[in-house]
Amino acid sequence: RVRFVLYAHDPAWGFRSAADKYYRIVPQAFQARLQVHGNWFVGGVDDGRFPEDFEPGYMQAGAQPKPYLLNKRHGFLSERNSIPWFWFHTVVTSDPATQTMPRPRYEDALKKIEEDTNAAENVGAYHAYYIRLRDMARACLNCGIHDAHGRLVSNAWQTWNRGKSWMEHWQLNTDPDLPSPSRAELWTRDEFEKEVERAGMLAGRVDGAHFDSLDGLRLNFRREHFACVDIPLTFDYQTRRVAQLQAFHHVEFLRYVSSRLWPRGLSVSANQWGTWMLYAPCLDWLGAEAQISLGGGAEMRTLAYQKPVSYINEDEFWQKSPEHMRADVEHYMLYAAFPGRVGPEPSRHVARHYMPILAELSASGWEPLTHARASDPRLRVERFGRWNADNLHFTLYNPTDAELSASLVLDGHALGIAEGEACVVRELVENRLSAPQRQKSDLIVPLVVRPRRGLALRVARGDVSPYHRERAARALELLAAFVSDYKRFDGSHPLPWLVTRPGQPPVDPGRAAAIRDLLASSAARLRKGATAEAWDALTRIEQAFREAAFFATEDLQLAADKLTLVREHLSRAIAPGLAIGLAQEPQTIVPTAPSHLALRVTNATTSPLPASRLRLLPPEGMRVTPQEPVALRSLGPGESADVAFGLEGESQKALFIWAELAAGDLRIGSRLHLLVSDSAVRMELGPERFAAGLDGQRAVVWLSDQLSAPLEGFVRLSAEQGWRIMPERIPVTLQPGQRRRAEFAVSVPETAPDRAKMTAAFEAAQAKTGSQAVFTVRTAKGLPRVVCRRMAQPPRIDGALDDPCWAAAESVPLQLMRAPGEQKVKTLLRLGCDDKHLYLAVWCWEPLMSALVTGRDPLWSNDDVEIFVEPFHRGQVQFIITADGRRNEPVSSPWRSAVARGPDWWSVEVSIPWAALGPDPPQPGDTWGLNVGRAARPHTEHHALSPRKGYKEDLADLLFAE
Numbered sequence: 001r002v003r004f005v006l007y008a009h010d011p012a013w014g015f016r017s018a019a020d021k022y023y024r025i026v027p028q029a030f031q032a033r034l035q036v037h038g039n040w041f042v043g044g045v046d047d048g049r050f051p052e053d054f055e056p057g058y059m060q061a062g063a064q065p066k067p068y069l070l071n072k073r074h075g076f077l078s079e080r081n082s083i084p085w086f087w088f089h090t091v092v093t094s095d096p097a098t099q100t101m102p103r104p105r106y107e108d109a110l111k112k113i114e115e116d117t118n119a120a121e122n123v124g125a126y127h128a129y130y131i132r133l134r135d136m137a138r139a140c141l142n143c144g145i146h147d148a149h150g151r152l153v154s155n156a157w158q159t160w161n162r163g164k165s166w167m168e169h170w171q172l173n174t175d176p177d178l179p180s181p182s183r184a185e186l187w188t189r190d191e192f193e194k195e196v197e198r199a200g201m202l203a204g205r206v207d208g209a210h211f212d213s214l215d216g217l218r219l220n221f222r223r224e225h226f227a228c229v230d231i232p233l234t235f236d237y238q239t240r241r242v243a244q245l246q247a248f249h250h251v252e253f254l255r256y257v258s259s260r261l262w263p264r265g266l267s268v269s270a271n272q273w274g275t276w277m278l279y280a281p282c283l284d285w286l287g288a289e290a291q292i293s294l295g296g297g298a299e300m301r302t303l304a305y306q307k308p309v310s311y312i313n314e315d316e317f318w319q320k321s322p323e324h325m326r327a328d329v330e331h332y333m334l335y336a337a338f339p340g341r342v343g344p345e346p347s348r349h350v351a352r353h354y355m356p357i358l359a360e361l362s363a364s365g366w367e368p369l370t371h372a373r374a375s376d377p378r379l380r381v382e383r384f385g386r387w388n389a390d391n392l393h394f395t396l397y398n399p400t401d402a403e404l405s406a407s408l409v410l411d412g413h414a415l416g417i418a419e420g421e422a423c424v425v426r427e428l429v430e431n432r433l434s435a436p437q438r439q440k441s442d443l444i445v446p447l448v449v450r451p452r453r454g455l456a457l458r459v460a461r462g463d464v465s466p467y468h469r470e471r472a473a474r475a476l477e478l479l480a481a482f483v484s485d486y487k488r489f490d491g492s493h494p495l496p497w498l499v500t501r502p503g504q505p506p507v508d509p510g511r512a513a514a515i516r517d518l519l520a521s522s523a524a525r526l527r528k529g530a531t532a533e534a535w536d537a538l539t540r541i542e543q544a545f546r547e548a549a550f551f552a553t554e555d556l557q558l559a560a561d562k563l564t565l566v567r568e569h570l571s572r573a574i575a576p577g578l579a580i581g582l583a584q585e586p587q588t589i590v591p592t593a594p595s596h597l598a599l600r601v602t603n604a605t606t607s608p609l610p611a612s613r614l615r616l617l618p619p620e621g622m623r624v625t626p627q628e629p630v631a632l633r634s635l636g637p638g639e640s641a642d643v644a645f646g647l648e649g650e651s652q653k654a655l656f657i658w659a660e661l662a663a664g665d666l667r668i669g670s671r672l673h674l675l676v677s678d679s680a681v682r683m684e685l686g687p688e689r690f691a692a693g694l695d696g697q698r699a700v701v702w703l704s705d706q707l708s709a710p711l712e713g714f715v716r717l718s719a720e721q722g723w724r725i726m727p728e729r730i731p732v733t734l735q736p737g738q739r740r741r742a743e744f745a746v747s748v749p750e751t752a753p754d755r756a757k758m759t760a761a762f763e764a765a766q767a768k769t770g771s772q773a774v775f776t777v778r779t780a781k782g783l784p785r786v787v788c789r790r791m792a793q794p795p796r797i798d799g800a801l802d803d804p805c806w807a808a809a810e811s812v813p814l815q816l817m818r819a820p821g822e823q824k825v826k827t828l829l830r831l832g833c834d835d836k837h838l839y840l841a842v843w844c845w846e847p848l849m850s851a852l853v854t855g856r857d858p859l860w861s862n863d864d865v866e867i868f869v870e871p872f873h874r875g876q877v878q879f880i881i882t883a884d885g886r887r888n889e890p891v892s893s894p895w896r897s898a899v900a901r902g903p904d905w906w907s908v909e910v911s912i913p914w915a916a917l918g919p920d921p922p923q924p925g926d927t928w929g930l931n932v933g934r935a936a937r938p939h940t941e942h943h944a945l946s947p948r949k950g951y952k953e954d955l956a957d958l959l960f961a962e
Helices: 014-025 065-074 106-116 133-143 183-201 223-228 246-264 294-304 315-319 322-333 345-364 466-484 509-527 531-547 553-574 804-808
Strands: 039-042 056-061 077-082 086-093 154-160 165-171 208-214 242-245 267-272 285-288 309-311 372-374 380-384 392-397 404-411 424-427 432-434 437-439 442-449 454-460 578-582 595-603 612-617 622-625 630-632 640-649 654-663 666-676 681-686 689-691 697-705 711-719 724-726 730-734 739-747 755-764 770-780 785-788 815-817 827-833 837-845 864-870 877-882 896-901 905-913 927-936 941-944 956-960
Touching: 039 309, 056 065, 056 208, 056 267, 056 285, 065 077, 077 183, 077 267, 086 106, 086 133, 106 133, 133 183, 183 246, 208 246, 223 242, 242 246, 246 267, 285 294, 294 309, 315 322, 315 345, 322 345, 322 392, 322 454, 345 380, 345 392, 345 454, 345 466, 345 666, 372 380, 392 404, 392 442, 442 454, 466 509, 466 531, 466 553, 509 531, 531 553, 553 654, 553 666, 578 654, 578 666, 595 612, 595 666, 622 654, 630 640, 681 711, 681 755, 681 770, 689 697, 697 711, 697 730, 697 755, 711 724, 711 739, 730 739, 785 827, 804 827, 827 927, 837 864, 837 927, 864 905, 877 896, 877 905
Parallel strands: 039 056, 056 077, 077 208, 208 267, 267 285, 285 309, 689 770, 785 956
Antiparallel strands: 086 165, 154 165, 372 404, 380 392, 392 454, 404 442, 424 432, 424 454, 437 442, 578 595, 595 640, 612 630, 612 654, 622 640, 654 666, 681 697, 697 739, 711 730, 711 755, 724 739, 755 770, 815 941, 827 837, 837 905, 864 877, 864 927, 896 905, 927 941, 927 956
């Protein structure tokens, strides 16, 4: 039975109005259940301080006990990760005598499943923790989907274990109505419930279930499965037979899971793509292992409505230059989508600035009807929150390569803003305050948006932040729960990170209850608006923690850090326009030498800041000068003042210093973040991969002076035995903040191991200052090597590939990957470069042009070309161009692409500026990494320049010609 809903909507707002009314027709499909809004991350946070700076939200976990406890302490969600629709089954391993491993036949793979149904009791199934091999084999025979020929379907053949094994990805029907033994039954009994029990025994908590690789584009022809369907069957155009869409299996399974977990207060989420519009009603937050695009972001946000959205980018997202990271995050900010993952220490200052903005927007709740229009239609506008709920926000994004000046016109009547009602607008990215112009019921906000950058506006009656007040209250409640659950573990406990130090006194229940009650009452008063009282209570709370001798030292540090976060949220709630920060971020200090800090106090309000006093509170072991508070003059609206401090002493890897400003009854503070280096000179090495058995390869050492004085000396590069490096040393002169390059020639022996150590050392000519850095480099054998030559005249980027420069360039054929056999269609690559750009041309023969797969999201599920560039084999940048011309936006610098089509071919032409790929453009003789892949979906083929593994692994060497 099929049911249609016919309803009217406002044609002036088109699809946005239709979506708004649909949310009200079926509200249960879009109910937002989670209070946590943050990044999707993998593997848990480490024991470092202030992981909240990266706004972790949801951890994808599996059989790892420690992250469950850490996430519980920090308030992040831990979700058990599973892939129930696949079985990763090891079919055959290589012959130890001959080291050969022919690809197994289907009949052999099926026989291996049947053999494994009788496996021993204690043998587990790979990638399905706690499930026995024999149970999984029996479930596979019972639940495996069939193709049109009645054979079990596999997603892919894959070699693993360093090429010593063949693994089959069997596709399974997860319908919970299938008879036992079923995959749904095994997931419930042997995966999820056992993980919940195990985490609870270890003082942790499983907060929900996460499902990876959720697609569902295949058809299941297995007739005995048809008796269990709840969603009608479909049919296959080619065979003219009825079948079940695999996605409908998944929907039935997700309904089953959510009906069991939601009543227990547990969450359900998935890494979804291809068919994700079917799954959204069963999920609590939506995610995709992909990069955001304007179309894909709009679709994801529409499906989510007010549920959180987080993508999960590769690690390289947080390893780009600060400017690139800012531009990328502002793209995600348009839809209040999180980019995912927890970044390394140098990226913390970017995350600290943007992640609270994303969290505030996401928590406010997206609304499809913006009731706002930009005077320049090229600007994208989205709305979050409502005026009457005191959380109204707007985001804007400029997708063009030109700066756009425009006005944002708000329909005050539709938004509920009465004429004459007080209204201020704070731009959150650049922290600017303005009063909108009034024109009857409209409010007009003038704006300037940089190319490929965005803005976020908070529109409110006054310049305060209720969101940060709520975050402060929640942090206090989390700390109260930590005190309530505080337990001691004796030295016999098997987990050393839970062991109490010898002699630690037992918990005093009365004192613990008093601290808990103080925290809870402070949170309650804060929610009623008593921010000044809450600030005063923090001192009493800190004293109570210090007097409770039963807390371990590391737990006292955790409590102190949480209270510091409360102070930060209170400062943003009370005075969002007053900022205390470093004049330049990031800033690195060297503990062996005195450091100079320049702090900047900014008044981004419309009222003067009275004369005030600023003080620094360094951690134990550090000394700051002056130690007394520094007097500041009154600051008018828009004014700032710089204050100099000296800092010296020992520290850890990262240093946090509390800065506090007092002006009359006003007190606010900010946590300063400093990077700590153990050497005066920072060194980097490239490339980080070398070819084994090749002489004369170039290695580059970059040196940066981290002190405030010039340095002269020599740089050396050494490696393991058998490697030859010339010259022995190179003289260099370094200026503060300058980046210098030193080149060496490296010869790598044929027998070099897969991993090797290289050491760069700087020796000062006169002073005793010296630095040393050890790098782990990779070696590879037999990988492709292509040469990029300079072009006299650059190509026109129109996709046609008819420029003379392409005719002169060498054609490199891409090879078949992922499955042995004869290549059905051809793909050719050409390369070139000049002083400013890297150019690529990819020609794709396609006799079935009408069968091209386009229009899907994510982009890589289409017929596409994917380009992976790895500057100096360090950190990849991925560019995706689909056959219909859509593309991702992996970098902030403008890059160009164009697609052309013919009767039996399509082609891609790309121009990538060196500035988009890092601070160091290649010099003649340098080696980078490159892979270019093509998905030829009408033929179920993937081609690659380096086809040994996936696109992202074992990249080819890209040598820039002398």
